[in-house]
Amino acid sequence: SQQGEEDPQALSIQEGENATMNCSYKTSINNLQWYRQNSGRGLVHLILIRSNEREKHSGRLRVTLDTSKKSSSLLITASRAADTASYFCGVTGANSKLTFGKGITLSVRP
Amino acid sequence: DSGVTQTPKHLITATGQRVTLRCSPRSGDLSVYWYQQSLDQGLQFLIQYYNGEERAKGNILERFSAQQFPDLHSELNLSSLELGDSALYFCASSGLDRVFLRTEAFFGQGTRLTVV
Numbered sequence: 001s002q003q004g005e006e007d008p009q010a011l012s013i014q015e016g017e018n019a020t021m022n023c024s025y026k027t028s029i030n031n032l033q034w035y036r037q038n039s040g041r042g043l044v045h046l047i048l049i050r051s052n053e054r055e056k057h058s059g060r061l062r063v064t065l066d067t068s069k070k071s072s073s074l075l076i077t078a079s080r081a082a083d084t085a086s087y088f089c090g091v092t093g094a095n096s097k098l099t100f101g102k103g104i105t106l107s108v109r110p
Numbered sequence: 111d112s113g114v115t116q117t118p119k120h121l122i123t124a125t126g127q128r129v130t131l132r133c134s135p136r137s138g139d140l141s142v143y144w145y146q147q148s149l150d151q152g153l154q155f156l157i158q159y160y161n162g163e164e165r166a167k168g169n170i171l172e173r174f175s176a177q178q179f180p181d182l183h184s185e186l187n188l189s190s191l192e193l194g195d196s197a198l199y200f201c202a203s204s205g206l207d208r209v210f211l212r213t214e215a216f217f218g219q220g221t222r223l224t225v226v
């Protein structure tokens with residue numbers, strides 16, 4: 001399966017700290033995307049990185065992609081209590097399937 | 111608001127019944143994806159349609175079926191429902207960028223199905 005697998009499963013940090021979340025996948029991909037989900041609601045797209053890109057930034061988010069290691073990381077800098085949510089890594093392969101892992105639960109303590 | 115509309119928001123039904131979940135994608139998006147989210151299984155990819163045709167299939171049970179209509183809305187049909195089918199069902203849509211690579215997916219708010 002090509003689906004992303006996030007690591008760690010849960011992360012608890014203090015407000016103001018940085019949060020780093022990792023994703024690994026198994027087959028070649030077209031792009032990799034990170035999403036956020038607040039409890040019981042739909043996923044919200046955060047950032048997309050294509051297979052020929054290595055790093056992208058969006059506000060307090062920084063995502064890296066290492067296709068040789070089949071892995072990606074999402075860094076949220078200067079975290080806020082409002083960043084508390086579940087984060088999912090989605091991978092799109094050549095067959096256009098968009099599949100996700102089980103997600104990472106991030107808790108940011110005020 | 112993602113622009114993806116799912117109805118109904120909540121559905122309670124008995125085992126053995128059949129239900130239909132509906133999804134209207136964002137204007138202009140040709141791809142529709144269906145996902146099932148339960149506590150123990152995470153976000154499971156069920157099926158994808160592109161412009162009316164099935165594009166990719168995931169862990170979709172034989173009791174489940176879907177289709178995408180000419181106006182691009184999609185329906186997910188769940189039959190012979192079991193207690194274990196209780197979950198959040200999400201629909202997402204996406205378009206294509208200029209070089210025909212997949213873009214980000216926009217998710218609806220989901221349909222919470224409870225089978226009793």
